[in-house]
Amino acid sequence: MDFPIIHTNFWDAVISIPLVMVLTQLFKWFTPIKKKFVPLLAVIIGLFISILFSHPNDLVSGIFMGYFYGYSTIGSYAATRNSWRIYRSEKHCFTEYENKKRHTKIRKN
Numbered sequence: 001m002d003f004p005i006i007h008t009n010f011w012d013a014v015i016s017i018p019l020v021m022v023l024t025q026l027f028k029w030f031t032p033i034k035k036k037f038v039p040l041l042a043v044i045i046g047l048f049i050s051i052l053f054s055h056p057n058d059l060v061s062g063i064f065m066g067y068f069y070g071y072s073t074i075g076s077y078a079a080t081r082n083s084w085r086i087y088r089s090e091k092h093c094f095t096e097y098e099n100k101k102r103h104t105k106i107r108k109n
Contacts (some may be wrong), residue, residue, distance in 0.1 A: 011054060012065065020046045020073040024078045046070030 024042045027033065033041065046069030051062035 011079060012068075015101060016046075016049060016069050017072045017076065020049060020069050024073060024077075039070075042077075043067060043070030043072045048074060 020042055023045050024038060025043060027045075028038060043066070047063065049065030050066030050069055051059065054065055057061035
């Protein structure tokens, strides 16, 4: 069995993953979908876009890249969400002195 030749291009790197993310977010806003099914939705949208638009002539490449689109979207969303939550929850001390000063105040109280 020969492995398919998969060429990544501008579409794969810059357009498809944000497109899957936007479509997933729109679907979340306009339909009553449970949170546990959102990653599955991202993979299904990624497969749909990949098989029908990105790689219409090669099913194996379309399936492979569809999973890539879906799981890249899931990872990008999770990383962005977690980074934003951490940024919003912590007080930012940019120097070691400020960090020690803050922890000393906490211990005294």
